[in-house]
Amino acid sequence: MKMKFFKNQLKNNLIYKILQLFYGELSNKENSLKTKMIRIICRTPLKNIFYKIFILFNKNEKNQVNYTDIFQNEIMPLKALSDLKNHGIFKDIKIKSDIIEKINNEASNKFYKVNRSEKYIKINQKKKNDGIYIARLFSPEKEIKIINEIIFNNKIIDITKSYFNCEPIFHSAQIWWTFPFYDKNNNLQNPPGNEFGFHYDVDDLRFLKLFIYLSDVKKENGPHIYIKNSGKKTFNEHLNRRITDEFAYKNYKDNLIEIIGDNGTAFLEDTSFYHKGTNPISEKGR
Numbered sequence: 001m002k003m004k005f006f007k008n009q010l011k012n013n014l015i016y017k018i019l020q021l022f023y024g025e026l027s028n029k030e031n032s033l034k035t036k037m038i039r040i041i042c043r044t045p046l047k048n049i050f051y052k053i054f055i056l057f058n059k060n061e062k063n064q065v066n067y068t069d070i071f072q073n074e075i076m077p078l079k080a081l082s083d084l085k086n087h088g089i090f091k092d093i094k095i096k097s098d099i100i101e102k103i104n105n106e107a108s109n110k111f112y113k114v115n116r117s118e119k120y121i122k123i124n125q126k127k128k129n130d131g132i133y134i135a136r137l138f139s140p141e142k143e144i145k146i147i148n149e150i151i152f153n154n155k156i157i158d159i160t161k162s163y164f165n166c167e168p169i170f171h172s173a174q175i176w177w178t179f180p181f182y183d184k185n186n187n188l189q190n191p192p193g194n195e196f197g198f199h200y201d202v203d204d205l206r207f208l209k210l211f212i213y214l215s216d217v218k219k220e221n222g223p224h225i226y227i228k229n230s231g232k233k234t235f236n237e238h239l240n241r242r243i244t245d246e247f248a249y250k251n252y253k254d255n256l257i258e259i260i261g262d263n264g265t266a267f268l269e270d271t272s273f274y275h276k277g278t279n280p281i282s283e284k285g286r
Contacts, residue, residue, distance in 0.1 A: 025039045025040050025043075026040075038202075038203075038204055038205065039202045039203075041205070042202035042203075042204070042205065042272070043202055043238050043239065043241065044238055045233075045235070045238060047205055050205055051205040051206055054205060055165060055166055058166040058167070060166060060167035060168070060169055061167070062167055063152060063157050063167060063168065063170075064152060065152050065153065065154040065157045066148075066149055066152050066153060066154065067153075067154050068149045068153065069096075070095055070096055070099055070149055070150055070153055071093065071094060071095065071096065071155070072094040072095065072096050072097070072264060073092065073093070073094045075092075075093065075155045076092070077155060077158055077159055077162070079092070080092075080159045080268065081159060081162050081163060084159070084163050084208070084268065084270060085163070086229075087228035087229055088226070088228055088229065088230070088231055088269065088270040088272075088273040089226050089228060089257065089267055089268070089269045089270070089273070090159070090267065090268045090269075091257070091259060091267035091268075093210075093265075093266035093267060093268065094264050094265060094266065095150065095212055095264040095266050096264065097263070097264055099146060099149070099150070099264075100212075100214060100263050100264045102144075102146050103140075103144055103146060103147060103175075103214060104214055104215075104263075106143070106144045106146075107123075107137060107140060107144060107175055107214070108122070108123060108124065109122065110122070110137050110140070110143070110175075111137075112135035112136055112137050112175075112177065113135065113136045113137075113138065114132050114134070114135055115131075115132060115133060115134055115191075115192075116134075116192075116193070121135065123135060123177055126177075126179065128283055129182050129186065131181075132179055133178060133179050133180070133181035133191040133195065134176065134177070134178055134179075134191070134195060135176070135177040135179075136174055136175070136176050136177075137174060137175040137176075138172075138174055139172065139173060139174075140173055140174070140175050141173045147173060150210070150212070151170055151173065151210075152170070156210065156268070159268065160208050160268075163206075163208060163270075164206055168208075171203065171204065171207065175214065177285055177286070178195075178196075178222055178277055178280055178285050178286045179280060179283070179285035180279065180280050180281060180282070180283065180285065181279070188279065188281065189279075190279055191279075194242065195277075196222070196276055196277055196278055196279040197242055197243075197244070197245070197276055198225075198227070198242065198243045198244070198245065198247075198248045198274050198275070198276045199241050199242045199243075199274065199275070199276065200230075200233075200241055200271060200272050200273060200274050200275070201271040201272060202241065202272070203271075206272075207270070207271070207272070208268055208269065208270055208271075209268075209269050209270075209271050210266060210267075210268050210269075211224060211266060211267050211268075211269060212264070212265075212266040213261055213262070213263050213264065213265045213266070213286075214263055215263050215284065215285075215286060216261075216262050216263055217259075217260055217261060217262075217265070217286050218260055218282075219260065219281075220280065220281040220282040221280050221281075221282050221284060221285065221286045222277055222278045222279055222280030222281070222285065222286045223258050223259055223260050223277075223278055223286070224258075224259045224267075224275065224276075224277050224278075225256060225257065225258050225259070225275065225276050225277075225278060226256075226257045226259065226267075226269060226273065226274075226275045227248060227252045227255050227256055227257075227273060227274040227275065228255045228257055228273070229255050229273075230252060230255065230273045230274045231270065231272060231273050243274060248274065252274070
């Protein structure tokens with residue numbers, strides 16, 4: 001009993017949490033030293049100071065934009081900027097169906113990295129209850145060229161440029177498939193590592209992510225949930241990137257946005273705000 005009490009006290013100790021933050025980020029073998037340091041800075045109140053310094057010395061080259069009409073609806077840049085600044089998300093985007101179809105056709109023949117392992121499969125090899133809950137395709141824009149028409153679209157670039165107050169840098173693209181995860185007793189569970197839990201990202205000092213549904217996403221497919229107006233963090237929240245569902249629904253219940261939509265539904269989001277992809281129920285996943 002005394003040992004358990006000591007462990008709980010240790011976990012709640014501020015110094016322990018700070019050391020845990022540093023250890024967790026520095027021990028990640030997938031990231032470069034530069035990325036590790038940026039992620040640590042982004043988990044402190046110093047992030048905004050570093051970003052202001054970055055803006056002063058910003059010398060990013062101007063992006064080579066394209067003017068292909070990729071949208072099914074009219075994009076309002078001023079509304080997009082207002083929504084991003086006020087809430088952290090702009091969700092009135094719909095990508096044309098022929099573009100989504102081309103991406104899906106080409107992506108279906110690629111090999112996806114499974115879970116957090118070094119195993120790769122094609123999506124048509126996925127079987128029910130095979131333990132696969134995430135399949136990721138890295139840098140798809142290198143082979144699926146039409147993705148670049150989205151990345152470097154003039155309206156997307158203009159919105160991000162206005163949000164950052166500098167020329168944006170394209171960081172990366174990924175295609176994710178997520179599937180239901182079952183325990184050994186065939187009960188639906190949140191996968192290892194709390195993959196479908198609320199968290200915020202620390203990819204850089206400032207960043208936006210454009211999410212695009214490549215499949216129809218309804219309740220059973222595990223829709224994306226975003227907590228608007230959750231950008232400001234307490235000191236404790238800087239140290240802990242994750243919050244429980246219970247905490248989120250109790251403290252942010254009026255700010256939760258669940259995004260359901262057909263394929264092509266898209267939203268531009270500052271994921272330094274809390275968000276999550278929910279656990280799919282349907283075998284089709286998301």
